[in-house]
Amino acid sequence: MSLTDQLLTTLDAGRDAAVARLVEWLRIPSISAQPDHAADCVRAAEWVRDQLLELGFTASLRQTPKHPVVVAHHPGPEGGKRHLLYYGHYDVQPPDPLELWTSPPFEPVLVEGPNGQRVVARGAVDDKGQVLMWIEALRAWNKVAGGPPCAITAVIEGEEEIGSPNLAPFMAANVAELKADVAIISDTGMWDIDTPALSTRLRGMCFVQLDIKAASRDLHSGMYGGSALNPNNLITKILGDLHDANGRVQLPGFYDGVPELSPELRAQWQALGFSEHDFLGAIGLSVPVGEKDRGPLERLWARPTADINGIWGGYTGPGSKTVIPSEAHAKITFRLVPGQHHEKVFASFQEFVKARLPADATATFQGGGASPGIEVPADSDFVKAAQAALADEYGRPAAMIGCGGSIPIVSSMKDVLGLDTVLMGFGLEDDQVHSPNEKFDLRCFHQGARSHARLLAKLG
Amino acid sequence: MSLTDQLLTTLDAGRDAAVARLVEWLRIPSISAQPDHAADCVRAAEWVRDQLLELGFTASLRQTPKHPVVVAHHPGPEGGKRHLLYYGHYDVQPPDPLELWTSPPFEPVLVEGPNGQRVVARGAVDDKGQVLMWIEALRAWNKVAGGPPCAITAVIEGEEEIGSPNLAPFMAANVAELKADVAIISDTGMWDIDTPALSTRLRGMCFVQLDIKAASRDLHSGMYGGSALNPNNLITKILGDLHDANGRVQLPGFYDGVPELSPELRAQWQALGFSEHDFLGAIGLSVPVGEKDRGPLERLWARPTADINGIWGGYTGPGSKTVIPSEAHAKITFRLVPGQHHEKVFASFQEFVKARLPADATATFQGGGASPGIEVPADSDFVKAAQAALADEYGRPAAMIGCGGSIPIVSSMKDVLGLDTVLMGFGLEDDQVHSPNEKFDLRCFHQGARSHARLLAKLG
Structure with missing residues (x-):
């Protein structure tokens, strides 16, 4: 059995245990905006620090003026070529309005949905579930190969939902320690449940x-x-x-x-079959505004x-x-x-x-x-590796999508640490991010972990 | 001595007593907006009712849902041709901010100004002082001729400063009683202290x-x-x-x-020497807006x-x-x-x-x-009489001015009672209406009373 197959088999066998770990983490109400949940933020940080310690990382909580940052390091194999920086956040949005939740936000439940089971809880997809995907991939690597195939630094902050006020200063104060070749973040979405995506453009x-x-x-x-x-x-x-x-x-x-879109990208976006009619219809509109001579995804992502x-x-x-x-x-x-x-x-x-x-x-x-607007060079080794990992996992190419909004951490990675970011996310449009009944499909969670294991194999 | 000379002599001789009466009325803090001054409103109404009773009027307080309206009638001479309706208000604006007053707002003081003595108090010009001008004229008529030369109805309300919510309904309920030929109001201004004015246009x-x-x-x-x-x-x-x-x-x-301005009115307004530079300069501006091909007073009054x-x-x-x-x-x-x-x-x-x-x-x-915008027909007998009275008093023609704002009572006079209004006011631009240190120049007060006596003589 190939190394990759061993990793995937391990992840498949450990699927229920991984979900149990996610549920455990989701029980901690680490609401960064609310001062009376400061101790819960520390507990959530300690929980994820302990996961990384188990996997052979050095890991600790680092003080900031508000909530601690978890920083962990694994040297990887001797003579390893690459150093990856994984970023995520353990804090969550306030769950209000509580009366709209069908189950308590910090008592995770597994319910059946159109794509199989999903976990419903605040933080399910944003971002505990997506952080745990790559930690589960590292767990499989630890079990199968004794450790990851690259040097790894993990940065998991507790203030993303309040605008990350202390993260850029923390990174600036620790530039040497946080040196890496690329940042990898899972905090975005797929195109749909069958079509993985890499977000390569941010306005x-x-x-x-x-x-x-x-x-x-x-x-x-x-x-x-x-x-x-x-x-x-x-x-x-x-x-x-x-x-x-x-x-x-x-x-x-x-x-x-x-810049004008390349013909390739334009063709890719057209092939996505985006329906602006449905996109606008969901918010009670029907006629797009914006530049009349541009396509819908172009207007949203590239103009x-x-x-x-x-x-x-x-x-x-x-x-x-x-x-x-x-x-x-x-x-x-x-x-x-x-x-x-x-x-x-x-x-x-x-x-x-x-x-x-x-x-x-x-x-x-x-x-x-x-x-600034950000474009991840689509021809970098890291993007190519992610494309290959996702294509292997899903049997179809990843959509190279844009995002109309900004993700400030991506700017900080570039400005403070000089790193490009690979945004490989597994959320779905109906995940209710920041809303009542936030959920994460377990299929996404599991395929996300498998994709991360594959990516490490490509980069190792 | 002509009748008019007798009236003027009487007014001149009674000047100090008239000022003393004004001061007495100004001591009553009849602030219509403030519920704890409701009894003061009644006192102010009773005070002016008593003045009119003294002059042979039937006069009473008429209840409304808020502050009473004083209504008074004098039949005039037997076979008198005309019936005049005088309107004014006994209520005043709140005096706030109190700390900007140089003397307490309801303790009237006489101080020297560039035009001689002035009385400083809330309500000095708006509108107690201006109401008392025509009452003093009626007093002179009473003394010299035993009564006014026309039938007179007086309506003095107590809610002008809160938007006259009950006046139009009151008038509508008493149309027959309030029948008259014209309304005469002194609640506006002069062009300057030497130049009287009739406001004949309201936007x-x-x-x-x-x-x-x-x-x-x-x-x-x-x-x-x-x-x-x-x-x-x-x-x-x-x-x-x-x-x-x-x-x-x-x-x-x-x-x-x-309508286009008549050449005569355009010439009259040009002759007023209005300085838009000064008008705007007082509020920190220098460049007029509005229609570029129109003059300043035209833009303010007639466009x-x-x-x-x-x-x-x-x-x-x-x-x-x-x-x-x-x-x-x-x-x-x-x-x-x-x-x-x-x-x-x-x-x-x-x-x-x-x-x-x-x-x-x-x-x-x-x-x-x-x-609607309102224009008082400039060729009516009443306007002509007012022009003549003012020209006699001031030795120069009255400016026929406009007003950029609306005066709702003028609309009500027209809509409810079918009356045109003669707006013959004696305020000056520096009277601090609605502001701390409201004042009324005694020269304006006295010449206003004389002008009203003359007007009655013209109309009698």
Whole structure:
């Protein structure tokens, strides 16, 4: 029997025990946002530290200003070529609203679903179940080969659900210790239960708050209407100009550096058979917005956008108040793709606003939350190995998908540690992430573990 | 000595006593908005009722659901031709913020100003001082001629500062009793201390709240940006189109029926020497908005406008939230001029929005607060008499001015009682109406009383 077959046989035989371990971990309510669950966060960290200690890792809890980071190391075989950094998180979202759960969020249950059994609990897929997949793969390697075929570093944090405030500083303070060749993360999804996926594109972001001021005080719209500048009128005039009639963003130079999709990728995405009709139908919409000459997945994954997340000015209470306010405000995010620079977009937005700003108005711009779009080179050894592992496991090629949102840890990996990230995730669209009745299909959990074992074999 | 000279001499001789009466009335804190001043409102009503009883009127307090209305009648001379309805209000605005007053708001003081003595107190000019001017004129008529030269009805309400909720119903319930030929109100201003004014144009109003809805829930701007309709983007696109590059409102048919100024009125307004530079400078602005091909007073008094009083949608708290909201909202008022119909403007706004509304969005429209623009016919006998009285008193013609805002009581006079209104006011721009240190120049008070005595002589 080949090494890989031995690994898979071991995982298959240990499937129930792996599920039992997952259930044990899921019982710990490690809600990072709630101070009275701080001790539970420590317990969840200790639990996963102990798993890694069992597998021959050196592993410990490392203090941060809030919840500890579990860091573990295994040197791998002597003369091993590669060093992999696995990242995950042991913290979970608050389970509210509790009344919508069909079973208590921290009392995991196995229930039957269309794809067989699933475990229902807060954290099932995000991210305890997905972390345990690669730990189970390492367990199989430990049993079959005495240890992993590469040097391994594991970083499992406890603050992902609160924005990872202490992770980048921790990584920056420990750059030498965390040196590796690539980061591997399982915290994303598959295309569908039969089609594995690698997320190779993430949009970045440029956030701006725009504050417009005009008169020195609020004015009566009868006394001053027709003479005094109204910042509400002005902000709609300016921001109403963000898009042209074809859905293109009108900031100067906004599309500079935005690459065209390769014909191969375009063909791959078309082959996925994505139904924008269904995607929009699920949220009560039917007509897509965005650039008219671009395809749906291209618009979602590979084209930049501009969205006003918030706008406010003047009187917003009940009834009417005939005021010309002195201020108006908006919060805008630009979703960026690789090739764009958030500093340039920020500057271009200022230019765009100032070009439309009358002499009497002032505009101020507060930034925040900027990150670049990220593309994992599809031809790297690591991506190729992951593609091969997934193709072996699923009998079909992995979809090379994008993600319209940002995953800040991927930026940190690049910025702080200089690492590209392989995002190999096994969640499904109906997993209820962050919602009541979060679940993880055991088939996904098990095939995820098998895929990780295969990936290690490819990289070993 | 002519009758008019006798009246003026009497007023001049009684000037100090008139000021003493004003001070007495101003000591009563008749704040209509504050329930614990309800008894003070009654006291203020009784005080003015007693003044009118002294002058031979039948006068009483008439109950409403809140503060009483003082109604008084004098039949005038037998066979008198005319019946005048004087309107005013005995209630005052809350004096807050108290710490900005240089003397207690209900302890009137006489202080020296650039135009001589002024009385400083809440209600000095708005409206107790201005009501007492015509009562003092009636007092002089009583002394010199035994009574007024016309039939007089006086209506002095106690809810003007809270929007007169009970006045129109009260008038509607007493139409026969309140029958008259014209309404005379002193609750407006002069052009400057040397130049009297009649306000003959008031803009009306059409208020609309626009609510736009799109997706069935709030969306993540990363996951959905580039595909899902954003109501914030849409509302800026729609409302940013309200005005064209020349400041004209782009609603279909918006300017239908808007009359051009007569050359005479245009010349009169130009002769007023209004400085828009100073008007805007006082509120920190320098460049007028509105229609580029119109003069400043024309824009403020005789042209319709569109102002967004409030706008809101999505996340408006601190920091960022990358949401595509499901709703966006705005409150808009259109200021209207005579010749426009608020129902048509409301319908036209709906048409304007719907023409710009994509299939996935719904828009709802809530009206409220509509009133027509009003123009007092400048050639009526009453206006001509007021012009003559003011010209006699001031030695120069009255400015025939407009008012950019609405005065709801003027609409009610027309709608409920069928009366045109002569707005002959004696306030000055620096009177601090509704603000700390409200004042009324005694010269204005005295010349106002003299002007009212003259007006009665013209109409008698």
